[in-house]
Amino acid sequence: MNGIRAGLRDLWARLTMDSSGRIVLDGQRTVIIPASVFGAIEAAGERILGRGMSSILHMAGDRLGREVAKATVEFMEGSLPPNAIFEFLIDGGTMRGFGHYDVSAFDFEASSGVIRSVDQPFPDDPIPRKDPGCHFAAGFWSGVISSLRGNEVVLDELACRSRGAPVCEFAPRGQNPLVSRGKTDGNDR
Amino acid sequence: MIVTAGATESKLDRALERAERETGCRSIVVARRDGLVIAYRLPKGRDARVPASLAASIFGAAEVAVAEFEHAGLSRVIISCASAQIVAQGAGPEAIVIGVDAEGANLGLVLLGLAHLSTEIQEILDAL
Numbered sequence: 001m002n003g004i005r006a007g008l009r010d011l012w013a014r015l016t017m018d019s020s021g022r023i024v025l026d027g028q029r030t031v032i033i034p035a036s037v038f039g040a041i042e043a044a045g046e047r048i049l050g051r052g053m054s055s056i057l058h059m060a061g062d063r064l065g066r067e068v069a070k071a072t073v074e075f076m077e078g079s080l081p082p083n084a085i086f087e088f089l090i091d092g093g094t095m096r097g098f099g100h101y102d103v104s105a106f107d108f109e110a111s112s113g114v115i116r117s118v119d120q121p122f123p124d125d126p127i128p129r130k131d132p133g134c135h136f137a138a139g140f141w142s143g144v145i146s147s148l149r150g151n152e153v154v155l156d157e158l159a160c161r162s163r164g165a166p167v168c169e170f171a172p173r174g175q176n177p178l179v180s181r182g183k184t185d186g187n188d189r
Numbered sequence: 190m191i192v193t194a195g196a197t198e199s200k201l202d203r204a205l206e207r208a209e210r211e212t213g214c215r216s217i218v219v220a221r222r223d224g225l226v227i228a229y230r231l232p233k234g235r236d237a238r239v240p241a242s243l244a245a246s247i248f249g250a251a252e253v254a255v256a257e258f259e260h261a262g263l264s265r266v267i268i269s270c271a272s273a274q275i276v277a278q279g280a281g282p283e284a285i286v287i288g289v290d291a292e293g294a295n296l297g298l299v300l301l302g303l304a305h306l307s308t309e310i311q312e313i314l315d316a317l
Binding site: 047048049050051052053054055056058059131135154156173 | 224238241246248249252
């Protein structure tokens with residue numbers, strides 16, 4: 001926890017604002033917004049597109065994840081291997097308000113196992129859902145892992161707090177195309 | 190080209206092959222209703238993610254429209270354009286099939302073939 005607090009102080013120290021009010025963090029324009037913005041976008045999208053909104057959120061997360069992973073690799077200039085960059089990004093997500101992620105049961109090298117999130121913000125929005133609701137997060141970590149490993153990995157959300165599970169769980173899509181069993185299928189999607 | 194996941198691969202492969210033969214469609218994608226790819230046949234170089242997402246979005250929006258106007262029981266959506274028709278067809282509660290017919294294709298045969306495929310997909314997925 002002390003490490004995360006120190007990291008948070010470091011993150012705040014890197015935030016800058018110019019005279020026109022542009023906030024910048026590590027070279028990227030940044031906006032500090034309530035987490036409920038994600039829920040507002042999701043709810044409006046589902047009102048029009050139904051479950052089709054899920055794929056848009058997943059693709060948006062995937063795209064952002066690849067961009068973040070690529071930028072981080074460039075920033076590190078080869079000083080860290082992909083698995084260490086993955087863990088760096090997991091910690092970075094915590095410091096940006098996405099909650100604590102437990103990757104102790106996830107094998108990055110084999111792309112197998114489960115990533116758990118106890119308190120990410122996405123399930124907190126009171127949107128009636130038929131499916132797990134953290135599509136953006138599933139897409140984001142799919143994009144990060146795919147980019148860092150250099151092959152396609154699609155994470156599926158197996159359990160979600162918004163559906164009553166104690167934690168949200170993500171795993172690579174497996175043998176059953178409808179329900180992932182946490183096995184690697186690097187060719188699918 | 191086809192990519193499917195795991196033990197159901199051969200069944201899905203056979204179903205898609207038959208549908209391609211019956212309908213003449215060169216592009217067929219089976220997706221989950223949330224837009225993740227289950228299986229597909231596409232011309233080389235095409236990314237299945239976008240048609241899968243389109244299938245989910247088209248079908249999802251159509252379901253919302255049906256409910257908005259107080260109807261129910263959506264089975265398929267047909268998009269007609271000058272050179273082809275794009276058909277999105279429900280395949281049970283968890284999946285959708287989307288197919289793009291070839292220019293000059295018989296729409297009746299395409300609809301029949303995709304309906305057949307949808308039934309097969311539902312049976313395959315129900316057995317999992």
